[in-house]
Structures are given as structure tokens and as C-alpha cells.
Amino acid sequence: MKLKTTMLMAASAIAAAPAVVAQEMADSMTLVSWGGAYQQSQVNAYSDPYQANNAGLEIVWDSSSNEAVAKLRAMSEAGNITWDLVDVVAADAMRLCDEGLAMEIDADEDLAAAPDGTSASDDFGDLLVSDCFIPQIVYSTTFGYRTDVAEWNGKEPDDICDIFDLETFPGQRSLEKRPINNLEWALYCDGVAMDDIYDVLETEEGQDRALAKLDTIKDSVVWWSAGADTPQLLADGEVVIGSTYNGRLFSVIVEQKQPVAMLWDAQVFDLDGWIIPAGLPEDRLARVMDFVKFATDTQRLADQAKYISYGPARASSAPLVGKHAELGIEMAPHMPTDPANSKNSILYNFDFWADYRDDLDAKFQAWLAQ
């Protein structure tokens, strides 16, 4: 059938332009993302323009990314994959790739090159952390603090270690209820050099040292598990300083105009991107590959930054980042990747956490429960 179409096309296009290989593509596609403002930015930057080019294509969005790993495994075991493209953080992409639930991709073949001809694998560079992962954005987990705390006597935190300084900066803090990021910050503030953090964290003593450092502020910490918690806690004055994703803080500060400011020091970079579930039927795969190529090209990634303050994953997209679509402010200074913000930053070590996540999580939860 496919061959026939190709032959027919070739025959009919004998005199005209070079024959196009027409791969049959499905006319509907289910995309999975995180919901909220982030998903909306993807609709605006990726799927709306794509649909404009492909009349008759139906795109269904499903906001289940936070449970994508478990759902994909269940779908795969049931032999019925209903998703075509799934937005996950890089660590989950690695896990899905390891489990054989995500399809391996060839960056240079499957993704568009940069406008200047740089190949996709060079353009994404180190951010291609797994064979299955197609990066979209760089986000960071960082801190926001209230600017109106009377007890601070006019001082403002500008160093990550101010989190651990209860004397100068008294008040409740909010930290995520998992070891990732917290242990890195604790070790860094306990005097470990940035480059040695993960080496130290591999050892039993290093892990105990990190937890001991966290012990010093344990009584003043509210532990969050949803990204929306810290913005709410900050806005209510429940905590004076707290960690969350930088995009959430952007909306608290710029869109909701709360008396909150960013503390970019020692922000931890992480990646979010697409994976294609393994085992899609051919027509759906053809459609999704076509979409991915479009949605991760240089312009589209730069466009997404108009709607949300996350940095595009391609080097070639950075210069194209413009103004916020509604607020009209320059987005570049709000990007975690902006040089002024990323003077001192930690790059999340994916391999380390893929190995140590279960172990350290058990340890961390046991520590929390004490």
C-alpha cells in the first residue's frame, strides 16, 4: 500500500518537482504534558502552528505527565499505547528508556538542524542525556524569598547558604520533600566544592554529612510535594523563603506582583523534553516524528519562551528569545540560563541520581520521619 502510494506519486510527479515520499500519517495525535501554563505555552508555540500547517489534524492534550512513567508501563503491559508523545523530565526519560518503554531516537536524523546548518546533536549538545530524550527546555529549581520580612532588618539573601542561616534570616523555609537538590545544597553549604558534590554524595559519610546539615534547619522547614506549594506558601507569608521551579516564581513575581524576589545562586539546572513511547503503529509514528521535528526546531523552541520563563534547550534558540507575548517584557533576564542568573549553578547529575535515587530516597524519608 505504502509502496503503491509512493509509486503513484512518483509517476504523477514525473515532470514536476522531485517526488515526495508520502508516508501515511495518522490524523490524530495525543500529546501528554504537565497542564497549566506550561502546557499552554506548548499549545501556543508548537501545536497551534503545526495544526495551521496540517489542516484536519486532531490534537488531544492529556495533562498526566506527573504520572507518565507508571501509566506508560501499564499501557505497555496491556499492549495498548494510547499516547503518541509524552513530556517528561530528563530523569524520567532515562528511566523510561532503561525500561524499554521509550523509543530511541537518532538526533541528527530525526530532529531538525539549526538554521546555520549546525547538526541537531551539536545544537542540543550535552543536553541529550539519554538516547530516548528530546530536550525542550532548561528549567531550574531555585529559591524565592519575601522582600518584606521585618526580622531581616533590611538584609536580603543573595547566597544559597543563607537558607541555612537561621540567625540572619529567621523564618520558615520550604523545601521539596525528596533528597534531590536538597542534598546538593546542603553539601555545598557545608563547604564542599561545587565540582566535588556528587563524589562526596556517593559515600555514606557524605550522605550523612548532607543530612546533618539539613538537620540544622529541619524544624523550620515546610516540605512541599507539588510545584504550586511554595508560590502559595510565599504569597500567604507562611514561609519567608522557599525552593520551587523558576517558572512558578516568575508568575508569582511578575504576573501576580507579590513581594517576592529570586535567589538564583546555586540554582540546579534540570531538563524537560519529549519521549516517544516504544511500539507505536507506523502511521502514528510517522505523524509524531513529523511533529517532533517541527516542534523542536530552533524557532519553535525560542517561541515557547514568549509564554513561560524556561530556557530553550537549543543553543541556536537563545538569541531568538524575545518579549513575553502578553506582558511585553524582555524574557531573557528571566531565563535560568541567562548569564547573570547562572553565574553559580549546579548541573543535575542524571547518572548519579539514576543510581542513587531509590537508595537516597529511602534514607531521606527515614530521616524525615524521625
Add this chain to the structure above:
Amino acid sequence: MTETTQDGPMLAADGTPLKKSLRRALRAQKLRALGLIAPLLIFVLISFVAPIVDMLFRSVENQIVSDTLPRTVVALRDWDGEGGEAPGDEIFKALTYDFIVAAERKEHTRLGSRLNYEMTGISSLFRKSGRRVDDIGEDYLDQFKDLNDAWEEPATWVAMMASEGWVADQVAWSEARAAAKSADQDFETPEPAFALRPGVAKALPETADIYSAFARTIQTQDEDSPTEEEPWNPVYMALFNDLASNPDAASAFSGDVAALLSEAAAAVGNFETISPKDAFLDADEDWGDPMVWSTIKAFAPSYTSGYFLSAVDLQLTASGVQPQDEDQQIYMLLFKRTLFMSLMIMFSCILLGYPIAFLLSNLPMRQSSLLLILVLLPFWTSLLVRTSSWKVLLQQQGVINDILVWIGLVADDNRLVMINNQFGTIVAMTHILLPFMILPLYSVMKTIPPSYVRAAKSLGATDWTAFWRVYFPQSVPGIGAGCILVFILAIGYYITPELVGGTTGTFISNRIAYHISSSLNWGLAAALGTILLAVVLILYWVYDRIVGIDNVSLG
């Protein structure tokens, strides 16, 4: 009715014994009844019982190790791990064969994640080694190639390894494919499954084993044909090993292949040998860690108690069951906490629900309907909304604290901590589960005739005695039903504790949810779930012994 009369068994009108004919009539009736409920029964079995049993079964299932590393698991049986050293080349050879197959089928990383639950670091060890394993045996390929270029040809290998029947089938298949292609038709039939030539397995055992694994893998995985693909490098290592141990192998073959093999057999004595152990150690030195090997050995059986042991803070090691590291013990604490807090919630529900149900059943119809709607109203509100509103009320800058500060009961800098701890969880969950206590209580109290209490009073009982001696005992079945409902619901709750529980108010179900959705350790989640189910059933049994399950009424 007695079974026998003096004349023998009692007979029905048609002469059969009455008991038998009665049983037949009843059986027909029972079958009809069963037929009526059959659709529902089958539905419940298929959609409810079967998935739960399947999920719980995962708590012991462990075929993945022996499926992915079959040769290694067999080879490790004789390894005792004593002396604290990694095994020798023989086991690494088995590992090479297993690993190349697993890596080509992309199964090695799955096993890596599985074993990483038991020993940190295995995940990346397997991932890294999967990329390198194809290099093992490359030196042998080069040496065979130097000897004769024919060794590089897929055709040589097919002639040597494949059965004649398969070769004929394969030729017929490729002709059919070519015909379909020129006729412009679809051709979906896969290539016939590779079959080994008889006798090869005896002459060249290792090679036969790994080559047929190679052939099947590329057929199913890449939809390629062994007639077109050069074998993996470890296949050459297998051939070297076979020829070194059986120089006479060529005698089992004839023609060109026999000549090639005897030429090779004569030469292998001078081949430069490589050690698969060194190759693995070169890929990652962690392969030299005996802990890795004892972990593989400990989890080699198809069924494991490892998940259940982890679920009660023990661990399975090669040298037996040991307690989990002290700083990782958490599950027993959480089980105890879950039970304690569920009981607290249950008692709070009785305390709050009893007076309300009493009021409901004693008010005139009009008022009681209104009150009932008020009880049910929160029931119709989203769980998340109700939980979040408790946050607004209870937090330190929240409504209750603000009021207390405003009336001066609490100092502004010493606000009460009422959320993100056990108190917050108990308050929020009591509120959420209250209707499950009130409704059964109400329906039981509705049936208690008011005349009993009036009779007691008219006989001289005080209000309290009349209530306690006459009314309360009759409402106990309602309390029992409410307690069972509330307790069982509470024990499995996880969203509310996650949102308002902080660190001291979380339940075991939060860990189950974590293992299902984040760590993908479904085996451990299933073990925790099974234990929780067993605990509930035991408590149910205890309840039955103490209170009596007949004493429970939903109205």
C-alpha cells in the same frame, strides 16, 4: 424430617428418594440464581479481582533475572562468593553471551533498574556495559578474518550453522518476497524462524547457542536476516572457545565449511586470547565487586521473598536475611503510624458523628432533612478542595491562627502549628470521613423505637441511664459499621496525608504511591499493599471475635 423411615428412605412421588429429588430441585434453583448473577460475577472477577491478584502477585515475581541472564544464573550456581572475590572467566564468559543478547534486545537496562533496587549502582553499571559488550570478541573476529576473509561473510555462517530445511525455506521466502515486490503487493510474512543444523550443538556447543540467539534476535528485533548480517563479535569468541576445546569439530561438517573449520582449528592454538573478565572490568571496574555478583545470585530464583523482606525493613543478601541499614528503616514505622492514626481518626469520627446522628434521627423530618443535606454537602465537594481549605484554615498565617491572635489568646510570634503534622492529617481526614460514620449511625438510630427510652424513663431511669442502658446498646451495630467503613477507608488514604501531613503525618500508602508512580518498584509496592491487606483482614477477624460481625448494621 428424618432421613429414613422404618421402610427405608422416604420416597418422593416418582419413586426417587425424597432427599435426592429435593436436592435436584434446589440445584436447578441455585443454578438459575447463579445464572442471574453470572454477568456481574464475571465482570467483578475480570475487572476487579483478577487485576488485584495480578498486582499482588508481583510481590514475589522475579523471573526477570533468570530470563535476562539465563547462562550466568546457571554458571553462578557453583559460585559460593567466599574469599570475597569476583568470579572467574568462566562466569564472565556466560555473562558476555547473556549481555550481548540482552543489550541487542534492549533488556539489560530493565534488569539494571530491577537490581538497582537491591544494590545502588547496578543501574548505571548495566547501562554502561551494554554499550561496551559488543566490543568483546572483536580481537577474535580480526584474527579469524586474518586467517580467511570468509569468516566475515554471513553466508559462511549460514552454511555452517543453519539446517538445510531452514535454508530451503528461507530461499523460498525471499523469492516470494521478490515476486511480491515486483508485483507491487504487500508482503508482510516474516522470515521463517532460524533453525540450527543437527549436530552443530554437539560439535560447537557455545557457538551454536550464541549464534542461534543472534539469529533469532536480529530476526525479531531488527527484522533482518542472518543471511545478510555479520554475527556479533562475541560469536567469534564462542567459536574460538569451541575450537580450542574441540579441535576435531570440523569432522562434523563437510565441504567448504569443514575445510574452513579445520584450517581455523589448526590456527587457534596461536591466537592471542582475551579474557572476558578483563573486558568487563575495563568497561566498569564495579564488575570486580563481589557484592554485585552476590546480589545477582541472591535474586536469581524466579520467585523471591526480597520484596516482602524490604517491606518489613529487612534485606535479602547472599548470606541470608539481615536487618535493613538503620538509617533506611521506615516501613515498620509507617505501618504503625498508619494504624495508630487510622484509629485516632476513627475515634474522632465516633465522637463527632454520634451526637450529629442522634440529633438527625430525633429532629422532626423537616429540620433533619436540612441537616442531612449539610452533612452530605461536603461529601459532594472535591476532595482536593476540602483538603486545601483546611490548609487555609489551619496554617500559621491562616484563619484560625489570625482569629486567635486577634482575640489575644496566642502571641503573634508564637502561632500554633496545626498543619503539616499529625494533627493536620487527623483533622482533615476526620472531616472527610465523617459522613461515612454519620450515615450508618443515622440509619440504625432511625430504627430504634423512641418508646423504649420513654419506657425506661417512666420506670424511673435518669436521662443518662436511659441513654446508656437502653439507647446506646441498640446503636452499637451502627457504630460497628461506621468504624469499619472509616477505618478501612482511612488506612488506604494518601492524597490528604500527602497534602497536609508534612513529615510526621504521612501514611504507608504514600510510600506505596511513590513506588507505583515514581520509582516503578511495583514489586515492593505490591508487597506493601499485600501486607496492608493482610493487616486489615486480621483486624476484621479480631473485630469479628470481639464484637461479632453480625452486630454490624448499615441500616
